[in-house]
Amino acid sequence: MTKKLTFSKAINEAITLAMNKDNDVILIGEDVAGGAEVDHLQDQEAWGGVMGVTQGIVEKFGRNRVIDTPIAEAGYIGASVTAAATGLRPIAELMFNDFIGSCLDEVMNQGAKLRYMFGGKARVPLTIRTMHGAGYRAAAQHSQSLYALFTHIPGLKVVVPSTPYDAKGLLLSSIFDDDPVIFFEDKTLYTMKGEVDEGFYTIPIGKADIKRKGKDLTIVAIGKQVHTALKAANQLSKKGYEAEIVDPRSLSPLDEDTILDSVAKTGRLIIVDEAYPRCNVATDISAMVVDKGFDYLDAPIKMITAPHSPVPFSPSLEDLYLPNPEKIMAAFAEMIGDNSIASK
């Protein structure tokens, strides 16, 4: 049985299912309920998170398991690391991934390294949910996509879902994973609706999904850029080219085989990553394909990314900043030497 849910509700449902299944699962973060100790609210929330993603959860599970924190990211992210190591299974919400600036040590030097430094004697079953993505007119400190930063660090898993179905199944896998997982939620996807299975299900972390089959071109796209790629693929199809779209879904671990198999079939690769262009996931995948699949390639790999600049506030500049179907079309046109594609 399936039903239509928004991306936001799919995440809410996953958290609810996890908290029902296991009393060790807690939800902690800034105003994840909101209005703690306000007389007229009791176990009702004020917000259910700044974007309302966790609405209704405190009513079901109470404030002992749904914990509002002070605005103190180093404090509560750090505490979540050892809460995880000492018997809980926390879901910590870092409101915007940009705020990692305030708690990078707790993630990078503590959470990611405990197990290794302790000779395998610790487990850190922590999930950090965090918002990312440009397009919301939220300016330079609330719009970044910083998943490459975490992908770089050994000991962390990194998940970036693109649909409600994937978000629910991957979040459940993340919560019940015994390693720390950084779970990225694109704020512009929250209202997107999609088919989601009823009840509890998981999607394995580290398994890519082919969102569209095709024989002429492989597009690896991350997060909401999967939808940009799908739009481009539809337009390319009208021109007689079928693009295959690979959604890695998790960046660490990365499903190299699915990407390589697709490139082996198509001979061409475009990677769409809205993050900054240097040392990002696109460059990482590109290097991997050159290393392991050079003979499959009929053309140089193209990467569609943001420019090397902070995210601008002005809508006119932010629209230029992001990848779009036209940029993908133009890259493909260049790749095969057919300008009629780019000009539509």
Next chain:
Amino acid sequence: MGTSKSILASLTSEKAKWMYRKMVEIREFEEMVHDIFAKGELPGFVHLYAGEEAVAVGVCAHLTDQDSITSTHRGHGHCIAKGCDLDGMMAEIYGKSTGLCKGKGGSMHIADIEKGMLGANGIVGGGFPLAVGAGLTAKVKKTDHVAVCFFGDGANNHGTFHEGINMAAIWNLPVIFVAENNGYGEASTFEYASSCTNIADRAAGYNIPGEIVDGKDLLAVYEAAERAVKRARNGEGPTLIECKTYRDYGHFEGDAQTYKNDKEKVEQRDHNDCIKRFKDYALANNLATKEDLDAIEDSVKKAIEHSVKFGEESPLPDASELTKDVYVSYE
């Protein structure tokens, strides 16, 4: 209202009128932003300062363009009190090329270095070390400039609060930390999120003076800030001033504010308004006539209307701006 005679003696009519004008500018600006945001004409997030005007104005009344301030995501009031151009601010909020930051920063990042306004800030707690840095410059270069860090009660639990104030104290820097305790950090109450009864109590931990004032009383803020700025300019080090205040709007525009109770909202807006309180005081003490204040109100209304027209009609940034100003040395 706890206003001492000595203040009346030192407060000129000219200063009183300037402060009234600045408070009304902030209020009218914020009411206008509230209205145009509600119509869907503004992109992004906005956080309004209405209700807290006495804090920004009472403090900035003692500052020059050479003094620095750091601000918060709720920064419009600090910008106006520090002398930022209204047209440039409104255009910035519209994301236009004529904005103070060429449309690249937006509401949460309005800045004007020439006015000593080191930026609104999207990061809670971001301002403490930044104000300390400006104070360090003043000390190393032996100027008499001061730096003011405006911050909300939500930020007083952030690590940067403690690191910043401690450094300002050990280096005896000319920094004034001004807490705007409006009772709520986002949707959480101050009482829930903070272990202290007053933010000013925390000053004792750093061996600096901590003072609590009624943040709705412009003159109480003015007086406390005067002492703190004087201490800083004289090389006597930092001060923490906690202003007890209230924000009339939500954390951000669109916030349903279910964590507030209706009684306090009405009480604060209708019976404890900082602008009304100062207006009554100024009239009663002959600092201004009713005609003076009416004229200020009229003039401000026109200025705000002008800023909106300017913001609306200004062009969007050129595409070439996208990657400009990332570095000084190359584009």
